[in-house]
Amino acid sequence: MKIATYNVNGVNGRLAVLLRWLEEAQPDVVVLQELKAPQDKFPEEAVRKLGYDVIWHGQKSWNGVAMLSRIGEIHETRRGLPDDPDPSQSRYIEAAVNGVLIAGFYLPNGNPRPGPKFDYKLAWFRQLIEHAKTLLQTGAPMVLAGDFNVMPTDRDVYKPERWLDDALFAPEVRAAFFELLEQGWTDALRSVHRDETIYTFWDYFRNAYARNAGLRIDHFLLSPALADRLVDAQVDRHVRGWEKTSDHAPVWIELADKPPKRRRQPRSANQSA
Template sequence: MRIATFNVNGVNGRLPVLLRWLAESSPDIVCLQELKAPDERFPAAAIEAAGYEAIWHGQKSWNGVAILSRVGTPIETRRGLPGGDDDAQSRYIEAAVNGVLVAGLYLPNGNPRPGPKFDYKLAWFERLIAHAASLIESGLPVALAGDFNVMPTPRDVYKPERWTEDALFAPEVRAAFARLLEQGWADALRTLHPQETIYTFWDYFRNAYARNAGLRIDHLLLSPALAGRLADAGVDAHVRGWEKASDHAPTWIALTDG
């Protein structure tokens, strides 16, 4: 079974890219981020025609997350993280799909730092850590997938010295990610490719993709009950080079049968 995460950077504006990638790669389950569309504008019919059932949590102009599946109906278990009853930002969705609990997330960017956006990022991260602990404690096979807006280590960023003041590389944010992993989550890409230069995002500016001046900010974290099934992991980096592509590339894992 192949599970992927893809920040589409506008699900309607980049729908041809998404559909082309789905047809080419045929992932079984996909977590999408940055839909940038309210619920009623989600392209459900086009997704269904491509062979996928979907659940989504949209928001006008910003954010938005979805889970697509071609291996069974996603049974939604949570929409939004606990502790955020007044949180209007659509950043988390969770569903049981084909024997796996799939959690799709879009962690806040947090820039500029310092400031209220950075404070919100740290607070949201704490809510994620608390909920992730309960997922680990459940003993279920869980995939925590999405755009974390975190480069965990200097290996995950082109010229890290240029990012020392950025919210995506801030010590507090990297420490929060490390605390998340300490719960028992396996970083799938690094589990299989511990030393490789791997990026999942390339800015639209300064010819970043052609120079491979990227960041690794899209992650798939696996609970102990799922990590033992990890067979392969990678990034479909060529998708970033397509016309009108997202600035992210799809990131995926392959699992053996449970």
């Protein structure tokens, strides 16, 4: 099962890029962020022509999230967080697909910091943490995926000293990310690329993509019931180099159908038969 997350930065303006990538990468399930399209303007027909079921939570001009599946029906369980600090913003969608509960979201940017936008980011993150805790208590296989707008460590940002005042690198935001991990979630991309420099976003300015001056802000967190099924986690970095593309690249994970079988430990010589 191949699950992807992609901040498209405008689903209609970059539809050609999205469709080209879907045909090339053939992900089974995709969560999209920053649709920047109202509910009635999502390009449903074009997506369905590629064989995907789709649900979306649109918003005019800003935000917006969607989920696509080509491996079965999408059973929506929630749109919007419980006790969302601002329900008018379309940032969260959750559904069961092929036996896995998937939450796709677009966490607030939070700049400028300090200020009301940063306060909103922290409040939204707090509600996500509380909801994630509730989800984990079910024991079901689950994925949290999307644009978290946080670089967890210095290794996740080009020249971290330049980002000390930014909301994406604020100590409170990084601490919130690790509070999520401490619940029992696994950072899929980092677990595969433990010591590597790997980014998911490159700004349009200052030739950032060509210089590989990027950020890792798009993440997959796996529940304990899924962590053992992780086969691979990668970034389709080349998509960022296409014409009229998003400033994010698609990120994907591959999950095995079942956890690997654990080998039985051989008995030691002093164990009785």
